[in-house]
Amino acid sequence: MPRDVLTTKLAGFGTTIFAEMSALATSTGSINLGQGFPDTDGPAAVLDAAVDAIRSGVNQYPPGLGDPDLRQAIAEHHLRWYGLDVDPDTQVVVTAGATEALAGAMLGMLDTGDEVVLFEPIYDSYQAGIALAGATPVPVLLTPADDGRWHFDADALRAAVTDRTKLILLNTPHNPTGKVFDRSELELIAAVAIEHDLIVVTDEVYEHLVFEGSEHIPLATLPGMFERTLTISSGGKTFHTTGWKIGWMTGPEELVTAGRLAKQYLTYVNGAPFQPATAVGLRLGDDYYRTLVTDLQAARDCLADGLERAGFTTYRPEASYFVTVDIRSIGFDGNAMDFCRSLPATAGVVAVPASAFYMHPEHGDHLVRFACCKQLDVITAAVDKLVSAFGSTSSSTPSGATS
Ligand code: PMP
Ligand code: GLN
Numbered sequence: 305m306p307r308d309v310l311t312t313k314l315a316g317f318g319t320t321i322f323a324e325m326s327a328l329a330t331s332t333g334s335i336n337l338g339q340g341f342p343d344t345d346g347p348a349a350v351l352d353a354a355v356d357a358i359r360s361g362v363n364q365y366p367p368g369l370g371d372p373d374l375r376q377a378i379a380e381h382h383l384r385w386y387g388l389d390v391d392p393d394t395q396v397v398v399t400a401g402a403t404e405a406l407a408g409a410m411l412g413m414l415d416t417g418d419e420v421v422l423f424e425p426i427y428d429s430y431q432a433g434i435a436l437a438g439a440t441p442v443p444v445l446l447t448p449a450d451d452g453r454w455h456f457d458a459d460a461l462r463a464a465v466t467d468r469t470k471l472i473l474l475n476t477p478h479n480p481t482g483k484v485f486d487r488s489e490l491e492l493i494a495a496v497a498i499e500h501d502l503i504v505v506t507d508e509v510y511e512h513l514v515f516e517g518s519e520h521i522p523l524a525t526l527p528g529m530f531e532r533t534l535t536i537s538s539g540g541k542t543f544h545t546t547g548w549k550i551g552w553m554t555g556p557e558e559l560v561t562a563g564r565l566a567k568q569y570l571t572y573v574n575g576a577p578f579q580p581a582t583a584v585g586l587r588l589g590d591d592y593y594r595t596l597v598t599d600l601q602a603a604r605d606c607l608a609d610g611l612e613r614a615g616f617t618t619y620r621p622e623a624s625y626f627v628t629v630d631i632r633s634i635g636f637d638g639n640a641m642d643f644c645r646s647l648p649a650t651a652g653v654v655a656v657p658a659s660a661f662y663m664h665p666e667h668g669d670h671l672v673r674f675a676c677c678k679q680l681d682v683i684t685a686a687v688d689k690l691v692s693a694f695g696s697t698s699s700s701t702p703s704g705a706t707s
Pocket of ligand 1: 546
C-alpha cells in the first residue's frame with residue numbers, strides 16, 4: 305500500500321455525519337431523524353414526468369448547460385418568486401444537486417490562500433469544497449439569542465474580512481439552525497461585500513420551506529448585489545426528490561461561467577430524465593408551494609413540541625427541515641456526538657450532532673439536530689420514545705428557546 309494515500313487537503317475529513325447516522329439508523333432499526341430527506345414522495349405530476357421522460361428516450365447526456373426547458377423554468381421561477389430576470393442561456397447552469405454547484409463555485413473561483421467568510425454552524429460540504437480548492441474558511445459564529453433567533457455579531461463579520469478574502473458563502477435559510485437571514489442582516493452582508501469587492505455565493509436550497517412569520521429574501525435581489533452574487537438551489541427539498549440531485553446556479557454570466565468550468569469536469573452533466581421533471585415541479589401552482597409549507601410547519605411543531613416535552617431546550621426553526629436542541633437541559637453528561645451515538649440504544653431514534661457543523665466543535669458540543677421532514681406518525685412515534693427515555697411531561701421553555 306503506498307503511503308499517504310489521502311490528499312492532505314482532505315486530512316481531518318471522514319465519512320459524512322449524514323452517512324454515518326443513516327447507517328446507524330439502519331443497523332439499529334431506529335427511527336431516522338438524522339439525515340434530512342422526506343419519507344413521502346413528491347407531487348405525482350413531477351414523478352410522472354420523470355417516468356415519461358425515461359420511457360420517451362430522455363436517457364442520454366443532456367446539454368452541458370442543462371436541459372433548455374429546465375433552464376427556462378428556472379428563469380421563470382426566479383421572475384415569479386423574486387422578480388429576478390435571468391437569461392436562461394447565459395445566466396443559468398444545471399448541476400448535480402446544489403452540492404455540485406457549491407463544489408463548482410469553490411473550485412472555479414478560489415485559488416490557494418484565498419479566504420472564504422461563512423457563518424458557523426457550516427453545512428458539511430462547504431469546508432470540504434473550500435479545502436479541495438486550497439482555500440481557507442473563516443467562520444463567523446451564529447448564536448441563539450433570547451428571542452430564539454440565531455444572530456451574528458456585525459463586528460465579527462467585518463473583522464473576518466481580510467485582504468485575502470475572495471468570497472462570502474451564505475446559506476439562507478440555514479442548515480442546521482433553520483435561520484432565515486432577514487433584510488437588515490442581508491443588507492449588512494451586502495454592504496461588506498460591496499465595500500471589499502467580494503463575490504457572494506448563496507445556498508438557498510430551503511427557499512420554499514419558510515414558515516409563517518419569516519420571508520426568504522435572495523441576496524441577489526438587494527441593490528448592487530446581482531452582479532456579485534452566485535445563487536445556488538436545487539429541486540430536492542422542494543419536490544421531495546433529494547435522490548434526483550438536480551440543482552442549479554444562477555447569476556451574472558462571469559460567475560456562472562466560473563462555476564460551470566469546474567463543474568463540467570466533475571460530472572459534466574447528470575440526471576437527464578429528472579431535468580424535465582424538475583421543470584414540471586418549478587411550474588406547479590402556488591397551491592403546491594403553500595401546502596408544502598403548511599404540512600412541514602405542522603411537522604416542525606409536532607417535533608418541536610415533543611422535544612420540549614422530553615425536556616430539551618428547543619430552537620424552533622424559521623425554515624428548513626431541522627429542529628436543533630440543547631442537550632444540556634436534560635442533564636446529558638457528554639458531548640453531542642456521544643449523545644447521538646448512544647441515542648439508538650437509549651431511545652431507538654437517530655439524530656445528528658450539530659458539532660459536526662462547526663470548525664470548532666466545542667461551539668456546538670451541546671447541540672443536536674433532529675429532522676422534521678417526516679410523516680406525523682413517524683415524528684409522533686419518535687417523540688414518544690424520546691419522552692419516555694428522557695422525559696418530563698411538562699413543556700420546558702428555557703431562555704434562548706422558542707416555545
Ligand atoms: N446545501 C444545504 C444547506 C443542504 O442542507 C443540502 C442538503 N440537502 C445541500 C446543500 C445539498 O443539496 P443537494 O441535495 O441538492 O445537493
Ligand atoms: N442536506 C442533508 C442534511 O443536512 C444531507 C445531505 C447529505 O447527506 N449530504 O441532512
